[in-house]
Amino acid sequence: MPSRFELPTRFGRAGFGGCYAPETLMTPLLELESAFVAAINDPAFQRELTEQLRDFVGRPTALTPAPRLAKAVGLEHLYLKREDQCHTGAHKINNAIAQVLLAKRMGKYEVIAETGAGQHGVATAAACARLGLPCTVYMGRTDMERQAPNVARMRMFGATVEAVTSGQGTLKEAVNAALRAWAARCDRAHYVLGSALGPHPFPTIVRSFQTVIGNEARAQIIERRGALPDAVIACVGGGSNSSGLIAPFLDDALRRVVVEAGGHGTALGEHAARVGGGRIGVLHGCRTLLLQDDAGHTAETASVSAGLDYPALGPEVAAWADEGRVDVWRASDDEALAAALELCSLEGILPALESSHALARLRDLARDGARTVLLGLSGRGDKDLSTYRSRLEL
C-alpha cells in the first residue's frame, strides 16, 4: 500500500481540494487512488468501460442543434450535448458505472453511496444491479419523503436505502453518514461519491470519468461545423457535469461559463451561489468555496433544483473560477423555470431543472457577442414534473 498520493491533491494557486479526511479514511483513500491510476492506464479496464458506456448508458449521446431556441435567444447556432439521453436520465451514470467497475476491480464486495434528490442513488443502484454488487444508499429522511419515486427506483434495482435522520435530513447529512459507513467497512466496501467533491482523489476521479461528455462534444461539434463554438456553458452543483464538459476546452480560445443556483434571493440561505456568496472553507474533506456563516458553520441553501442545492462548489471548478478560466454566473429559480418552458415549447425537449439554469443565461452569452454556443444539457426533466406542474400552473 502506498503511503503518499501520486496525483496532485490540490487545484490552482488557491490550493483548493486536498484531503481533509479522518485518519481512518486515509488508507482507503490511498488504496483508491492507486487503483484508479492503475485502472485508467489499463487497456482492459478502458475497453470494459467503453463497452458499458455504449451498451448500458447509451453513449455517445447526441449533439442536437436547437435552431428555434437559438433564434429566440439571439444566437446563430446552439448545440445541446444531450446527457438527458443517458440511461437513468442524467450524466450521473457515467461516473457511477465507472466507479462500480473500479470497485469490482479492487475486489470489493459491496458499494456505498449517498444521494440528495436521488439521481446519483438511482444511477449507482442501476450500475450495481448491472454489475452484480450489493448497494446501500444513504439518504436524508426529508429527501426520502420529497423524492419517493427515486426511493422506489433504487429499491427496484435491489439497493438498500438507509434513512439518515440527523440534522435537516438532506444531502449534507447523507454524505456524513456515507463517509462514516465507509470508514467502518472500507476493507470490503467502495464508496461511490456522486459529484466532483469530497477528499482527494474523489474530485479527480469523478471529473475524469465525466470528461467523456466534453471529449465527445468536442469531436462532434468539430465534425459538424469544422470549428469550435464561441462559448461552452453548463450548470454547476458540485461540478461533475460542467467540469466533464469543459475540461477538454480549457486551453481553447473560447468562453467558458458555469451557472449556479441563484435560488429566490440574495441573502445567505436563499440561494446556492458559492461564488460571490461563499468564502473559503472545508466541507466533506475538501477546501473550497463554501456558503457559511460568520462562525464558519455551513449555511443552509435554497434552490428549486435539488441537484444544485449544495453549499460547496467542487474544488477544481472553484480553482478555474479563481484563475479566470471559467466565468461563474447564476440563474434564479424563476429564470430556470421560464427557460425550461422555452426549450420545451421551441425544441420538444424537457430539461432537468438543473440544466435549465444554463439555458437561462443564453441571452447573456448572445449579448456578449457569442454566435455559436455549446450547452451541456445535464439531464431530463421528467423527475421535475411535479415542480413544473405546481410552479408553472400546468
Ligand SMILES: *Cc1c(COP(=O)(O)O)cnc(C)c1O
Ligand atoms: C446532480 C445533477 C446536477 C448537478 O451536479 P454536478 O455534479 O454539478 O453536475 C446537474 N444536473 C443534473 C440533471 C443532475 O442530476
